Each structure stands twice: as structure tokens, then as C-alpha cells.
Amino acid sequence: MSKSAIVTGITGQDGAYLAELLLDKGYTVFGTYRRTSSVNFWRIEELGIADHPNLKLVEYDLTDLSASIRLLQSTAAAEVYNLAAQSFVGVSFDQPITTGEITGLGAVNLLEAIRIVNPEARFYQASTSEMFGKVQRIPQTEDTPFYPRSPYGVAKLYAHWMTINYRESYGIFGASGILFNHESPLRGREFLTRKVSDSMARIKLGKLDVLELGNMDAQRDWGFAREYVDGMWRMLQAETPETYVLATNRTVTVRDFVTMAGKAVGYDLQWEGREDKEVGIDRRSGRTLVRVNAKFYRPAEVDLLIGNPEKARRELGWESKTTLEQLCQMMVEADIRRNELGSSF
Numbered sequence: 575m576s577k578s579a580i581v582t583g584i585t586g587q588d589g590a591y592l593a594e595l596l597l598d599k600g601y602t603v604f605g606t607y608r609r610t611s612s613v614n615f616w617r618i619e620e621l622g623i624a625d626h627p628n629l630k631l632v633e634y635d636l637t638d639l640s641a642s643i644r645l646l647q648s649t650a651a652a653e654v655y656n657l658a659a660q661s662f663v664g665v666s667f668d669q670p671i672t673t674g675e676i677t678g679l680g681a682v683n684l685l686e687a688i689r690i691v692n693p694e695a696r697f698y699q700a701s702t703s704e705m706f707g708k709v710q711r712i713p714q715t716e717d718t719p720f721y722p723r724s725p726y727g728v729a730k731l732y733a734h735w736m737t738i739n740y741r742e743s744y745g746i747f748g749a750s751g752i753l754f755n756h757e758s759p760l761r762g763r764e765f766l767t768r769k770v771s772d773s774m775a776r777i778k779l780g781k782l783d784v785l786e787l788g789n790m791d792a793q794r795d796w797g798f799a800r801e802y803v804d805g806m807w808r809m810l811q812a813e814t815p816e817t818y819v820l821a822t823n824r825t826v827t828v829r830d831f832v833t834m835a836g837k838a839v840g841y842d843l844q845w846e847g848r849e850d851k852e853v854g855i856d857r858r859s860g861r862t863l864v865r866v867n868a869k870f871y872r873p874a875e876v877d878l879l880i881g882n883p884e885k886a887r888r889e890l891g892w893e894s895k896t897t898l899e900q901l902c903q904m905m906v907e908a909d910i911r912r913n914e915l916g917s918s919f
């Protein structure tokens with residue numbers, strides 16, 4: 575009999591890629607989406623899986639315990655991937671309570687539903703490198719102490735520990751993936767890499783003058799999302815529920831990424847000025863293409879993330895293969911195509 579899985583957050587980047595992977599493996603996928611005034615399925619449409627016969631779309635809100643219980647009852651799913659979250663770090667400073675309710679407590683609604691309805695179901699929690707926050711040690715591993723720096727990071731840390739607590743208290747197969755930043759052409763446009771790839775494409779096409787950004791010195795370990803969802807699946811096929819870091823083990827600054835994206839469309843950026851006076855100028859034309867605007871600074875920042883995925887490599891056979899240069903090129907090309915077609919995603 576084919577397996578079935580619940581994927582919360584199917585309208586998001588990872589939800590779309592994970593659904594694609596599970597459908598390819600023959601799963602029946604129950605993908606959950608939120609009731610909003612205009613639901614948007616552009617990602618699963620772009621992947622060509624929106625009309626797949628084994629994809630069942632289910633209306634669901636993570637903050638509702640009774641809905642979580644009914645979700646487990648009606649689907650009888652063997653695997654539950656909790657990808658739904660208020661996932662934007664910047665917004666979590668403005669909406670700390672909503673973020674706590676969705677990103678933190680929401681995971682517990684699902685864990686409770688599993689405990690009540692089907693304790694045999696395997697659970698994946700989408701944990702994050704944001705839990706490391708103020709760096710204590712590098713590279714970060716499963717044993718690095720946590721020090722979250724945003725309401726988002728704190729909420730995720732709560733959900734992470736609750737996953738471990740349900741593992742230890744009730745024997746639930748709860749795996750937690752501490753994933754470092756992962757990006758793709760399906761990334762939301764509010765996140766750094768996609769904001770940059772989309773803006774560089776628009777500058778190139780004459781649709782935008784200048785790209786405005788916040789902290790240029792932050793360093794991130796950026797990988798390709800399609801490879802990371804494969805790691806999630808591997809965690810739920812393992813013999814025992816564990817915590818794993820997924821990362822590339824390479825870190826670059828925001829500035830480096832912008833330079834890379836500029837290069838992908840033929841610009842040669844040089845950087846002048848410091849902090850909120852910094853600008854990126856194209857050497858060939860002398861044009862200012864990038865400017866820092868302090869309104870994009872966060873009240874507290876995570877300065878440096880670099881993960882060591884050795885445990886995942888050793889125990890799951892997982893590794894990241896796509897280089898950041900390849901990823902950046904892929905994102906910029908996708909955004910050039912979209913902008914030429916006048917697409918708004």
C-alpha cells in the first residue's frame with residue numbers, strides 16, 4: 575500500500591518542493607493551506623503538481639487544535655511534516671504574539687493530535703539555524719548551545735524542544751531538522767536572496783533603479799531548497815527520531831551574495847561607504863545600483879551562521895550539492911523570465 579503524508583504549509587517554498595518529492599515517491603500527499611481572501615497556489619502550479627491525482631489540498635490552520643485532530647483523523651497519514659509557520663524573522667519583531675502562536679504553539683497542536691489520534695505517525699518539525707542566534711561556536715552542530723535573537727527564533731526553539739519532549743515522554747517519532755537558510759526560485763520575495771535576484775533582474779530590464787537593503791555584513795550558509803526537503807524525508811525514514819543539522823558548511827555575507835547576483839546579469843559591483851551610507855556601484859557604468867536603507871535593519875541580528883552537516887551525511891547519506899553560484903544564477907534567470915512575462919510572483 576502506498577504511504578500517505580501530511581505537509582503543512584504547501585503554499586510555501588518548502589511545502590511545494592516536499593510535495594513534489596513525495597508525489598514522485600508514490601505518496602498520497604495531504605497538503606494544507608490557510609483560508610485567506612485569495613489563496614495562492616503559484617508554487618505548486620509552477621512545479622506542475624497542482625492537479626496531481628495524489629495531491630489532496632486540505633484547508634487547515636495550525637493554530638486550531640480541533641482542526642489538527644480532525645486532520646489526523648481524516649487522513650490517517652503515516653508521516654506529518656510541519657512546515658507551516660510565520661517564517662519571516664523581520665515580521666516576528668512586529669508580530670511576536672502571532673508568531674509565538676503559529677510558529678511555537680502551532681507545532682504542539684499537531685504533536686497533541688498525533689498523541690491523541692495516531693501515536694504511530696512520524697513527525698517532522700521544521701527547526702532552524704535561527705535558534706543558534708548569537709553565535710557561541712562555529713561551525714554550528716546539533717550540540718551547539720542555542721541563543722535565539724528574534725521572536726521567531728524563540729518560538730522555533732520552543733517547538734524544537736516540544737518535539738524532543740514528545741519523543742522522550744510519549745515515544746512519538748518526532749524528528750527535528752535544524753535547517754540553515756535554503757533558497758530557490760520559489761523563495762518568497764521578502765527574503766534576502768529572492769529580493770536580490772528579483773531586483774537585479776528588474777534593474778537589468780529597466781524596471782527598477784536602485785535596490786535598497788539592510789544589514790550587508792550578516793553572513794549566511796545558503797543552500798538549495800530542493801535538496802533540503804530530501805533531507806527532511808530522510809529524517810523520517812531513519813530508524814530512530816533524531817535532530818539533524820542540514821547546511822552547506824560555507825558562509826558568505828549579504829554583500830557577497832548581491833555581488834554574485836549582479837555578476838549574473840552583467841554588473842561588476844564595487845562597494846563604497848560604511849553601514850547605512852554604503853552603496854554598490856557598477857564599475858563599468860558608474861551607476862549606483864544598491865543602497866543601504868536603515869529601515870531594513872532588525873532590532874537584533876544574527877551575525878554569522880555556518881553549519882556542519884556531518885551527522886546528516888554520516889547517518890542519512892545527505893549532502894548539499896548545488897553551489898551558491900549555481901543557485902544564484904538559477905534564481906536570477908527565473909526572475910528575468912518572470913519579469914519579462916510580467917508575472918507578479
Ligand code: NDP
Binds near residue numbers: 752
Ligand atoms: P514559507 O514562509 O515559504 O511558508 C510558510 C508556510 O506556512 C506557508 O504555506 C504559509 O501559508 C503557512 N502558514 C503560515 N501560517 C499558518 C497557519 N497559521 N496555519 C497554517 N499554515 C500557515 O516558509 P519556507 O517554505 O521557507 O519554510 C518552511 C518551514 O521551514 C517554515 O516553518 C520555516 O520557518 C522553516 N525554515 C525555513 C528555512 C528556510 O531557509 N527556508 C530554514 C529553516 C527553517 P500562507 O501561504 O497562507 O501564508
Ligand code: GDR
Binds near residue numbers: 765767875
Ligand atoms: P533569515 O532570512 O532572517 O536568515 O531567515 P532573510 O533572507 O530574511 O535575511 C537574511 C539576512 O539578510 C539580511 N538583510 C535582509 N533581509 C531581508 N529579508 N531583506 C533585506 O532587505 C535585507 N537586507 C539585509 C537580514 O538582516 C539577514 O541577516 C530565513 C527564514 O527563511 C527563516 O524562516 C529561517 O528559519 C532562516 O532563514 C534560517
